[in-house]
Amino acid sequence: MNRRQNLKLMLGSAAALGATAVAGGSALAQQQGSAAPAATAAAPAGPFKLPPLGYAYEALEPHIDTMTMNIHHTRHHNAFIGNLNTLVGKWADLGTKSPAEIMKAPGTIPEAVRGPVRNNLGGHWNHTFFWDLMTPGGAQQPAGDLLAAINGSFGDVAKMKEQVNAAGLGRFGSGWAWLVVDKDGKLAAMSTPNQDTPLETGVKAVVLGVDVWEHAYYLKYQNKRGDYLNTWWNTVNWDKALGNMKKGV
Numbered sequence: 001m002n003r004r005q006n007l008k009l010m011l012g013s014a015a016a017l018g019a020t021a022v023a024g025g026s027a028l029a030q031q032q033g034s035a036a037p038a039a040t041a042a043a044p045a046g047p048f049k050l051p052p053l054g055y056a057y058e059a060l061e062p063h064i065d066t067m068t069m070n071i072h073h074t075r076h077h078n079a080f081i082g083n084l085n086t087l088v089g090k091w092a093d094l095g096t097k098s099p100a101e102i103m104k105a106p107g108t109i110p111e112a113v114r115g116p117v118r119n120n121l122g123g124h125w126n127h128t129f130f131w132d133l134m135t136p137g138g139a140q141q142p143a144g145d146l147l148a149a150i151n152g153s154f155g156d157v158a159k160m161k162e163q164v165n166a167a168g169l170g171r172f173g174s175g176w177a178w179l180v181v182d183k184d185g186k187l188a189a190m191s192t193p194n195q196d197t198p199l200e201t202g203v204k205a206v207v208l209g210v211d212v213w214e215h216a217y218y219l220k221y222q223n224k225r226g227d228y229l230n231t232w233w234n235t236v237n238w239d240k241a242l243g244n245m246k247k248g249v
């Protein structure tokens with residue numbers, strides 16, 4: 001291939017990518033008021049839908065960058081949605097039971113689909129929880145019953161954050177760090193691997209959680225998971241966290 005042919009091929013590819021970006025990204029970009037990159041192809045249709053964020057992709061800047069939010073939502077989370085809609089064809093209950101109900105007792109998932117259902121339904125539940133917890137607004141510090149519970153279980157807010165961060169830093173590979181109300185009714189920091197949720201451990205409530213998969217932070221923070229975790233606290237909506245504690249699972 002000569003240089004001119006090569007250049008033509010490259011320009012053709014760029015044009016094709018541009019066309020895809022316009023077609024695939026327009027609805028979400030309009031909805032989010034964001035000019036960030038496009039979603040990949042639409043997920044297979046079915047009962048599972050990608051829940052919209054309650055804010056724009058750029059809303060959590062500078063703590064979480066726009067492109068990370070866009071890719072994380074439109075590609076990573078959307079991939080779970082597509083896989084779940086495919087899995088409904090193999091296990092009909094998946095389309096009718098609530099995700100939390102299923103994830104509290106993953107042993108009830110038929111063995112033939114248990115692995116993929118756990119991964120994809122867990123991923124859907126975890127990410128939906130994560131998007132809802134973060135906000136550019138809301139209370140900036142824990143208050144009321146949640147502050148009292150944090151002080152009672154950890155001593156103070158800083159010590160609670162240290163323990164959640166340590167759970168996230170100590171998670172080898174991919175997973176999540178959580179603040180939960182444990183079986184004894186105390187607040188506790190914990191971690192789950194992969195897309196496992198805390199629900200199956202018998203917790204009474206999931207108060208907050210942070211994604212520590214590299215895709216959640218690598219574009220901005222690269223290998224510095226600790227920097228991401230420290231900064232992430234600026235995105236927490238403490239009103240929502242208090243609501244999560246009161247609501248339970």
Ligand code: MN3
Binds near residue numbers: 127213
């Ligand atoms: Mn993720």
